[in-house]
Amino acid sequence: MDKNEQRLKMIGASIKRKREETGYTQKLVAEHLDITEKTYSEYERGKTQPPLLKLIAIAEFFECRLDELLVGISPAPDDQAQHIASLLHGLKRADRHHIVKIVEKIVLIAKGKIKVDT
Numbered sequence: 778m779d780k781n782e783q784r785l786k787m788i789g790a791s792i793k794r795k796r797e798e799t800g801y802t803q804k805l806v807a808e809h810l811d812i813t814e815k816t817y818s819e820y821e822r823g824k825t826q827p828p829l830l831k832l833i834a835i836a837e838f839f840e841c842r843l844d845e846l847l848v849g850i851s852p853a854p855d856d857q858a859q860h861i862a863s864l865l866h867g868l869k870r871a872d873r874h875h876i877v878k879i880v881e882k883i884v885l886i887a888k889g890k891i892k893v894d895t
Contacts, residue, residue, distance in 0.1 A: 782823070788832075789823035791846050795839040796821070798867070809838055 778786075796806055807817035810831060819825035820835075827835065836843040848860040861880070865873050885891045 785826055786823035788827070788846060789821045791848060792827075792835060793821040795835075795841060795846065799839055806835070806838060810834055 796803070803817050803821070804814050807814040810817065812831070816825065820827045820831075832846060833843055836846055844859075845863060848856065848863055865876060868876070882891070886893055
């Protein structure tokens, strides 16, 4: 899978996550966007690239910022951190705390600061 295919999959997953958070059906979103349900499904599956104006309409429909739909496709650390933050949104404080502790440990392992027992 090339880089652009990976990006399409990530955008599709982000669109799907937003739709599921709202509880809307694919059919409802497709009707609002004036496209077929099949076309919308292809956006979510990363099979078809949504045109920029459709992405803007999707963000407006889900009442989110456009960049929230694109989070995760950039290799920049700040963008990746924003993606992690968006994943934490809606979780209980205690759950977020545990996840942050796990991420901290993974970072220490990746930096070679601690060793993993195998």
